[in-house]
Amino acid sequence: MCRINSLIEEIESNKKIIIDKSKVLQNDEIEKVNSIINMSIKHLTFSRIPKLEGFNFKNINGSLIYFNNLCDHSIYVGSYIPTSSSKCYYDDNESSKYELWLLWNNEFCVTKIISLKNNDFKREVIDYGKxxxxxxxxxxxxxxxxxxxxxxxxxxxxxxxxxxxxVNS
Structure with a gap:
């Protein structure tokens, strides 16, 4: 019985160490990405999020007009397709695709692509912030x-x- 208790304590201790190290590594990665964004933000070329037709989230700071203006100055920086093991953004349709956009205020927004008829689609903002x-x-x-x-x-x-x-001037 003592041996089992000892093994369980060691497992729990190692899990805590892994979690602590994971937090440090994640924070380092976040710092690195934020540093890159801060260093390059004034030299990036922004454009409007195409086919953006809706906003479906609650944590908007300021007016919808201001937020829509932010979406006029964005850069596509990633996509995410939910899987059975990863469902941070998820609905009943597992074929949904989510996109990450960097906005000119150094914040991000997540859009969900909504399929329409005739292979057409629209985007809806579902998350905003970090x-x-x-x-x-x-x-x-x-x-x-x-x-x-x-x-x-x-x-x-x-x-x-x-x-x-x-060259052309």
Whole structure:
């Protein structure tokens, strides 16, 4: 009996260590991504979220007009398709697709793609804030490396556009 109690205590102790280390690693990753965003935000090229037709969330700070203006200045930075093991954003339709957008105020919003007839679709905002850092079982649901990669691509395209204007002027 003592041996079993000892093993259980060691398992519980190791689980706590894993959780503590996971928190530290997640915080480091969040800091890194926020640093990259803060460093590059004034050099990114923003555009409107296409086919955005609705807002279905509660935590809006300010007016809907202000939030709609934020959505006019956004960058697509990731997608998420729910699985049976990861259901942070989920409805009854498992084929739903969710997208992450960086807004010009350094916040994020999540859109849900809603299929319509004739292969058409619309987007609806379902979350706003620091939603890029949502995690489940100590793993981010959004691919933060891909987020950084897409921001880097946006900066590279912006540089190319500026260099082309220099050449053509």
């Amino acid at each position: 939603c890029a850092f949502v995690s489940q079982n100590w793993k981010f649901i959004w691919d933060l490396d891909n987020l950084v990669y897409l921001l880097e691509g946006n900066l590279a395209q912006n540089l190319t556009n500026i260099q082309n204007r220099l």
